Amino acid sequence: MATKHILIVPGDGIGQEVTAVGKKVLDAIAAKFGHTFTYDETLIGHVAIEATGVPLPDESLEKMKKSDAVLFGAVGHPKYDNDPSAKVRPEQGLLKMRKELGLYANLRPIKLFDELLGASSIKPEILKGADILFFRELTGDIYFGEKGRKNNGDTAYDIAEYSRYEVERIARKAFDAARTRGKKLCSVDKANVIETSRLWREVVQKVALEYPDIEVEHQFVDAAAMLLIKDPRRFDVVVTANLFGDILTDEASQIAGSMGMLASASIGDGTGVYEPIHGSAHDITGKGVANPLASVLSAALLLDISFGLKAESELVISAVDKVLKAGFRTRDIADAATPADKILGTEAMGAAVLKYL
């Protein structure tokens, strides 16, 4: 029987609606298995800026550090997107959180629930059986290097940077995971052009020597972006830098039918953070139609990775599977064949998952 303190960080847009469902699932698991989960909630992103002037208040960060795990929503607001000169931005809160918590490894499992085989733009025969685990580096690269303007603002620059130990630690995590899976690892870089990628490849080649049982390949990011669609089944574990990981995992979401189904775990030195890979989606915020399953599956990852509660985690995943098998869909994963009464809103989808728990 575990006693754990979970921090809910809904953030912006649909973050609020989907983490509410994720939390209910955690609650139900605690009740069912006799665990004691306590909760707190805190601000980040646009809502934090509105309330305090900064995207990640010290208080939020302190609470994160003190909790056993964080269930995270999303950050972002169109207001800033369309104003390139904004100095304070919701995303800075997310990036600061990743840096301050040392969340250097972002795990993004791309796995298709059989029932959603038809929901993807990609042909079912290409997809069937695809199962990829991405390791995206999360605290380095062009995201965190110095950036700014010169020549009176007429020239902008961003510095991408990687150090050997940063590549090493994420490579090890990826190789370790490959050992428990299909024993294949693909490292993605752009070593034919950029220096950080050459360091990346050098280090991955070196770490690979410790894992002679793992079949390793290196792909350039452009080729990888193509191969993910052409033949997703050729991939098992993929490890890549922050920016490439951002792009490739969003692209790979189409393998799983919808971004609304994909969860991620950010882990590192301390508290782990669990969040959907979808964003704040202001176009559907407040309408009660957001797909909460990515948050539910984030809760499953949280139970497994941060708490070591494997059976509990699997129960959550199988509840999602059953809901889909029963034909229930949110709008984003419905198709022409879905009867209207099976298309559920956010809360109803949450209730359906709870029913199968």
Place this chain on the structure above:
Amino acid sequence: MATKHILIVPGDGIGQEVTAVGKKVLDAIAAKFGHTFTYDETLIGHVAIEATGVPLPDESLEKMKKSDAVLFGAVGHPKYDNDPSAKVRPEQGLLKMRKELGLYANLRPIKLFDELLGASSIKPEILKGADILFFRELTGDIYFGEKGRKNNGDTAYDIAEYSRYEVERIARKAFDAARTRGKKLCSVDKANVIETSRLWREVVQKVALEYPDIEVEHQFVDAAAMLLIKDPRRFDVVVTANLFGDILTDEASQIAGSMGMLASASIGDGTGVYEPIHGSAHDITGKGVANPLASVLSAALLLDISFGLKAESELVISAVDKVLKAGFRTRDIADAATPADKILGTEAMGAAVLKYL
């Protein structure tokens, strides 16, 4: 009746085989329309390193500058890919050529020939009618900024840089093209995180004011990578930075069924360069199976853009269309339904195109 001097730059791997076919097509067009095309050939990439020690000899560059257009193959060699410490690399030749010729705009039309609707991993009903024209910036970004090592080689860095005028000139080209097409433009960046993207968005927003008839949207690169697969028909003209363009256009090749079908035009201040978007493909080099159609379609772009020979260009495209309609395929675009005697090698496919010219 035009008199033009064309430089053939096969480069590495299958570059040799496919440009040979492209040249034959240019020859046939000259004969048919009474133009006088003269040719020369020169080295770049791995073959240039082997012959002269450098990836772009001065003589090659001089010849490029003096010619009316360049028909280009590909550069690259696995030898360097697997050796991150190599100081001299084939790709440096390509990058230097782009910089020295001022080829700041890389046009990559993604258009599906109807006959290849089945060859893609993406469902035909998602693809049908997709027609995207990418403008990839080609002489800036992380490709050309300072790069190197510090901390005894333990830290690598790359500087991404963009100046206002660089974004402006490619944006104008893209907006102009949108005017002749679907009147929609999507600019892709990562303005929520990087400064070069914020400058990019700022400038595109400004240029947009001069084009009130064009519908403009801005997408983050991660979202764009996802939307390209989810709903390719929503795009008309896409304009983006060098690195994002590299990734997204390779990804988008899957919309056209195969990389082997995609041509590109690099244009700027002087001589235009026309090349397939596929690479040197050493795994199939010398086997006579490479798809030459991307080189043939590059020749079509050359006729149109550098020489203003629209009718000639369209004849080439329609010949490719007829070859496909007649059921001929190279291996990469064949499927289970293609009869063995319709699967052609590089030369035979070239001969088939010539027959329909």
